[in-house]
Amino acid sequence: MILQDVLNPESILIDLKSCNKDEAFNELVTHYCKVNKSSAYSEIFDTILKREEKMSTGIHKGIAFPHGKTDAVDKVRSVIGISKKGVNYDALDGEPVHILFMVISPMEESNEYLRLLKHIANLLEISQFQNELRSQADAIGVYNVICKYEKTLTAKKPK
DSSP: OOGGGTOOGGGEESSOOOSBHHHHHHHHHHHHHHHTTOOOHHHHHHHHHHHHHHSOSOOBTTEEOOEEEOTTSSSOEEEEEEEEEEEBOOOTTSOOEEEEEEEEEOTTOHHHHHHHHHHHHHHHTSTTHHHHHHTOSSHHHHHHHHHHHHHHHHHHSOO
C-alpha cells in the first residue's frame, strides 16, 4: 500500500492554522470529513486522541503520524497537513511539527494500516522528501512530490 492509494490532492491541507496538536487534530479530522463526506467527526477525533494519549505520534523531526483504527471508516484513508509555522505537538524530540500524516483505518484492516505506516517511515528515510514537501505552495505540488518519491522508493525495492 502506498500513499497514492489512500489520498488525493483534495486530502492535503496546506498552511495549517493550528498552534497545538488538539487544534491540528480538529483541522485534519474536519478536512477528512469534508473531503470524504463523512459525519463521523467525533468517532475519528476520539480515535486519534485516544491513540495519542498512549504516546506522542510526533516521532520524527518535524513529522507526526496521528493515526488510529475505528469502524467509522470503510477503508484505510489519509489526510496530510502542512504547517509553515509549526505545531506545538509534544513531539518526542521536543521540536515543532510541520508535516502531519493522519492515517485512519477500519478495525479489521491491520495489515494495510501497518504497511502504510511503514511505507511513510520509508519515505522519510529519503533525505530530500521532507524538505520538498514543506516547500510546496499547493496541494497538487505536495501530491506530485509524494508520487515522485514513491516511484523512487518502488524502484529501489528488489524484484
